Amino acid sequence: MVAASPIRSLTKRALVVNCYFDDSHRPVRRPHKVPSAMGPVFLAGAFSPLCEVRLYNEVASGPLDDPALLGWPDMLVLTGLTNAFDRMLHLTAYARVRNPRVIVAAGGPAVRALPVLSRTFFDYACEGDIEELREVVADALGAAFAAEEMTPRYDLAYWIGSIGHAEASRSCNFRCDFCSMTAEDRQYRSYPVDALRRQIVAMGRKKRLFLVDNNFYGSDRAHFHARVELIEQMRAAGYFGDWGALVTTDFFYQNDNVERVARAGCKLLFSGVESFDVAWLRDVNKLQNVRSSPVEQIGRCLDAGVLFGYGLILDVTTRTIADLRQELEYVLDTPRIPLPAFLTLPIPLLGTPFFRECAAAGAFLPDTKLRDMDGTTLVLRPRDPMPEVVGFVRDLLTLRGYRRRALGHFARFARRYHSVLTAFQLKAAFASVALLCAYESTTMGPWNRLVSRSRRRTHVTTTEPLDRTYTPAFRLSAGYERYFMPTMVTDAMGRLTADVAEAAAPARRVRAAATSPVPVGS
Numbered sequence: 001m002v003a004a005s006p007i008r009s010l011t012k013r014a015l016v017v018n019c020y021f022d023d024s025h026r027p028v029r030r031p032h033k034v035p036s037a038m039g040p041v042f043l044a045g046a047f048s049p050l051c052e053v054r055l056y057n058e059v060a061s062g063p064l065d066d067p068a069l070l071g072w073p074d075m076l077v078l079t080g081l082t083n084a085f086d087r088m089l090h091l092t093a094y095a096r097v098r099n100p101r102v103i104v105a106a107g108g109p110a111v112r113a114l115p116v117l118s119r120t121f122f123d124y125a126c127e128g129d130i131e132e133l134r135e136v137v138a139d140a141l142g143a144a145f146a147a148e149e150m151t152p153r154y155d156l157a158y159w160i161g162s163i164g165h166a167e168a169s170r171s172c173n174f175r176c177d178f179c180s181m182t183a184e185d186r187q188y189r190s191y192p193v194d195a196l197r198r199q200i201v202a203m204g205r206k207k208r209l210f211l212v213d214n215n216f217y218g219s220d221r222a223h224f225h226a227r228v229e230l231i232e233q234m235r236a237a238g239y240f241g242d243w244g245a246l247v248t249t250d251f252f253y254q255n256d257n258v259e260r261v262a263r264a265g266c267k268l269l270f271s272g273v274e275s276f277d278v279a280w281l282r283d284v285n286k287l288q289n290v291r292s293s294p295v296e297q298i299g300r301c302l303d304a305g306v307l308f309g310y311g312l313i314l315d316v317t318t319r320t321i322a323d324l325r326q327e328l329e330y331v332l333d334t335p336r337i338p339l340p341a342f343l344t345l346p347i348p349l350l351g352t353p354f355f356r357e358c359a360a361a362g363a364f365l366p367d368t369k370l371r372d373m374d375g376t377t378l379v380l381r382p383r384d385p386m387p388e389v390v391g392f393v394r395d396l397l398t399l400r401g402y403r404r405r406a407l408g409h410f411a412r413f414a415r416r417y418h419s420v421l422t423a424f425q426l427k428a429a430f431a432s433v434a435l436l437c438a439y440e441s442t443t444m445g446p447w448n449r450l451v452s453r454s455r456r457r458t459h460v461t462t463t464e465p466l467d468r469t470y471t472p473a474f475r476l477s478a479g480y481e482r483y484f485m486p487t488m489v490t491d492a493m494g495r496l497t498a499d500v501a502e503a504a505a506p507a508r509r510v511r512a513a514a515t516s517p518v519p520v521g522s
């Protein structure tokens with residue numbers, strides 16, 4: 001039980017939750033999944049010291065169904081990826097039943113894409129940047145309970161461990177058709193360098209630092225060099241050891257960029273390769289990726305002593321299985337580059353140009369559920385016959401048929417780069433192989449692996465059974481039935497439902513933060 005505070009009338013309680021549906025469609029925990037969810041850490045900074053704040057991350061801790069914790073807060077703040085929208089509804093119902101006066105604020109890409117629908121469930125459907133939460137807190141609880149400056153609450157993030165996470169910029173200066181950044185159409189903005197410094201100081205000394213920006217490189221070269229210089233200085237001062245970041249492909253156009261970050265202690269760069277097929281990249285407006293050979297770029301990065309990470313999108317809607325297998329085999333035969341860290345089906349995220357195209361073309365499967373937009377479930381009509389595609393997806397999720405080749409690839413990769421990569425980097429490269437071949441064992445504990453295995457999936461949204469979490473974990477009063485029904489993207493004929501029709505409207509520019517994009521106080 002959660003103990004009652006003797007000074008409750010003078011304080012307010014806030015619970016910030018990262019909502020999540022697991023890829024296995026089971027109620028499991030993935031404490032080792034990286035990168036870690038950082039939304040709750042930044043959002044918690046919106047509350048003043050007059051508030052008692054708790055965080056809960058469903059990725060690391062599993063579905064939140066503790067009645068005591070759900071009844072504890074005066075304010076519940078929910079965030080999560082697009083497909084977690086229904087989990088936000090579940091938690092809203094639980095919290096309201098346990099505490100009828102609770103105030104619920106929700107944000108994230110699904111809420112921004114579905115503001116009208118969201119307003120029917122949440123007291124505050126936040127369409128802006130994280131700073132909007134300060135205004136919400138002031139409005140809902142009183143100005144005294146809103147922080148003057150937002151300081152990330154790393155101290156509450158029990159799931160982060162020895163890797164510090166920080167953010168030097170927001171959004172992206174590119175507009176790939178399938179990306180939620182494109183749906184939101186926000187301008188790329190860099191934080192002042194001093195704000196990054198304050199974040200790093202606030203997180204305390206860590207073994208490693210990961211910059212979670214969508215694009216650490218960005219469009220302002222002077223600012224990029226200034227933030228690398230700061231990171232170099234803070235590393236020298238002992239705040240962290242190795243560091244890594246996400247960059248867009250244009251980072252590699254400039255020959256000395258990789259060497260510059262390598263000198264500053266960077267050991268890992270992650271970049272969205274998505275595919276080696278130039279026609280596909282052009283088709284999805286990822287034109288920054290077609291200017292030069294990705295294998296050459298990746299090889300130069302590794303030669304400089306920086307490990308390269310990436311994922312591949314298996315677009316079964318426009319490409320044949322034979323074509324996709326050929327691409328995968330090309331990677332398995334190329335030890336100049338590492339294996340991808342993940343393989344995913346295309347996800348038509350709400351509000352993206354890709355979503356609108358799919359809706360206009362009638363490409364969605366009947367009875368598509370928003371929850372199934374997870375990259376492991378087919379939500380679009382494939383090009384090849386469905387049974388073959390399902391078999392392909394099932395195999396690829398554990399690399400069945402390619403595991404021996406994957407291990408051979410790693411052996412050749414390690415031989416080639418052992419003199420320039422550290423033991424830790426080689427271990428991280430092997431982690432990609434482990435994630436591809438044995439995702440379950442790599443990201444969860446033994447009990448959860450058993451739970452996860454006990455369920456047979458169809459990998460097709462029309463027939464995929466609902467997760468167990470759609471059944472309420474405890475008795476709820478009448479009126480909450482809709483909160484436990486899946487949000488449908490299409491009806492039985494494959495037509496968009498009224499619930500998500502607003503996400504098919506042309507892109508709206510997301511409301512800019514009322515304050516400067518500085519997420520930390522001094």
Ligand code: SF4
Pocket residue numbers: 172173174175176179180181182214215248272
């Ligand atoms: S470069 Fe990456 S972050 Fe930027 S729009 Fe494309 S997919 Fe999104």
